[in-house]
Amino acid sequence: MKEVLLLKLGEIALKGLNRKTFEDVLIKNIKRRLRDLGEFSISSRQSTIYVEPLDGSADMDLAEERCAKIFGVVSYTRAGEAEKTLDSIREKAGEYLRDVLEEAATFKVEAKRSDKKFPHKSPEIAMELGAYLLERFPHLRVDVHRPDVTVWVEVRESAAFVHADARPGAGGIPVGSGGRGLVLISGGLDSPVAAWSMAKRGLELTAVHFASPPYTSELAHDKVVRLLEKVSQYAGRIKLVTVELTHLQEAIRDYCPEELGTVILRRYMLRAAQRVAQDEGCLCLITGESLGQVASQTLQAIACTDAAVHMPVFRPLIGTDKAEIVKTARRIDTFDTSIEPYEDCCTIFTPKHPRTKPTLEMVERGEAAIDGEALLEEALRTASAQHIRAY
Numbered sequence: 001m002k003e004v005l006l007l008k009l010g011e012i013a014l015k016g017l018n019r020k021t022f023e024d025v026l027i028k029n030i031k032r033r034l035r036d037l038g039e040f041s042i043s044s045r046q047s048t049i050y051v052e053p054l055d056g057s058a059d060m061d062l063a064e065e066r067c068a069k070i071f072g073v074v075s076y077t078r079a080g081e082a083e084k085t086l087d088s089i090r091e092k093a094g095e096y097l098r099d100v101l102e103e104a105a106t107f108k109v110e111a112k113r114s115d116k117k118f119p120h121k122s123p124e125i126a127m128e129l130g131a132y133l134l135e136r137f138p139h140l141r142v143d144v145h146r147p148d149v150t151v152w153v154e155v156r157e158s159a160a161f162v163h164a165d166a167r168p169g170a171g172g173i174p175v176g177s178g179g180r181g182l183v184l185i186s187g188g189l190d191s192p193v194a195a196w197s198m199a200k201r202g203l204e205l206t207a208v209h210f211a212s213p214p215y216t217s218e219l220a221h222d223k224v225v226r227l228l229e230k231v232s233q234y235a236g237r238i239k240l241v242t243v244e245l246t247h248l249q250e251a252i253r254d255y256c257p258e259e260l261g262t263v264i265l266r267r268y269m270l271r272a273a274q275r276v277a278q279d280e281g282c283l284c285l286i287t288g289e290s291l292g293q294v295a296s297q298t299l300q301a302i303a304c305t306d307a308a309v310h311m312p313v314f315r316p317l318i319g320t321d322k323a324e325i326v327k328t329a330r331r332i333d334t335f336d337t338s339i340e341p342y343e344d345c346c347t348i349f350t351p352k353h354p355r356t357k358p359t360l361e362m363v364e365r366g367e368a369a370i371d372g373e374a375l376l377e378e379a380l381r382t383a384s385a386q387h388i389r390a391y
């Protein structure tokens with residue numbers, strides 16, 4: 001029996017004149033994600049995207065798994081295709097949903113007729129199918145309020161589709177419909193979640209990671225690559241730029257006031273990131289900071305950090321608790337990788353008593369002790385790039 005994937009559009013269905021553009025981006029993303037899984041036809045009709053396998057080799061299980069991670073899809077389901085006759089609908093529904101209906105005790109039928117030329121109205125389709133299923137699965141009862149399973153019938157232009165309840169999709173809006181942002185990625189818990197959050201709102205991502213060899217190892221870098229591979233299942237291809245900050249960090253350690261070391265380092269990270277962003281066509285920076293989490297994430301420290309750049313810095317986690325971040329990290333499967341214990345350049349040379357309420361004047365004075373410009377240029381010359389994609 002022919003099976004398709006139906007992807008329902010969320011917010012983008014509401015985007016008025018831009019809707020077509022959003023849909024086009026989404027379809028392009030779906031095609032890219034399914035490219036290696038066989039031949040599919042992907043088309044959009046009536047706020048739904050149809051993913052139809054064109055031959056037996058198409059892997060529907062993997063296709064479904066990947067579609068669950070595509071932003072712009074609010075819910076998705078696999079559906080059996082029937083001819084547009086009551087007979088065919090009844091028979092295919094019984095066959096296609098046999099397993100779920102055998103497991104269930106109660107059910108109801110919801111019918112939708114978007115092809116108004118179909119001679120039977122929705123309530124009639126629901127009644128006919130309900131009666132048929134009761135006969136075919138005598139253990140079932142109808143419960144219209146809290147059924148174990150809802151059997152959906154959608155009579156559309158091309159065919160009729162039967163399916164059980166749709167699953168929630170990744171939500172958000174399609175990656176690539178909102179420009180490009182540069183995420184500062186560490187090996188921690190927060191920045192991968194921050195990256196995912198912004199991709200969810202349509203941004204394409206480039207990533208920058210700061211390393212400080214020999215204080216940080218190749219293993220720490222490999223961890224970042226593996227984290228980005230996970231994020232890339234949602235965000236698509238990500239270019240990772242790695243910049244070495246060793247000399248800059250040593251200079252800050254040796255010449256700047258110790259209690260301001262962290263905030264000064266963060267200002268240089270943002271400056272370096274801004275330069276990478278300009279080269280890579282990114283219009284914003286993204287970090288995983290959350291207000292008050294550590295000394296460098298107090299309001300005063302963040303104000304000093306932001307003053308170093310003139311580009312929007314998005315902190316999608318600013319108002320979230322660690323527990324919420326952990327929940328998302330588990331959902332997107334970055335948690336186990338994030339908690340692997342590798343050093344990060346932010347955690348080497350940390351001051352014993354970092355100042356939690358620095359002022360910009362204090363920080364600028366502290367920074368004057370080093371030739372930051374030259375050290376920044378030197379750091380940027382170490383930049384190397386690689387492309388990361390989940391599949």
Ligand code: ATP
Nearest residue numbers: 184185186188189190191209210287288289345346
């Ligand atoms: P995370 O869990 O993302 O590491 P964190 O709570 O450990 O965050 P910090 O280490 O202070 O906080 O880092 C704050 C933010 O700065 C990170 O979320 C990330 O965006 C950026 N950042 C930290 N270290 C690096 C690094 N080595 N390379 C690139 N960005 C970094």
Ligand code: MG
Nearest residue numbers: 186188344346
């Ligand atoms: Mg960290």
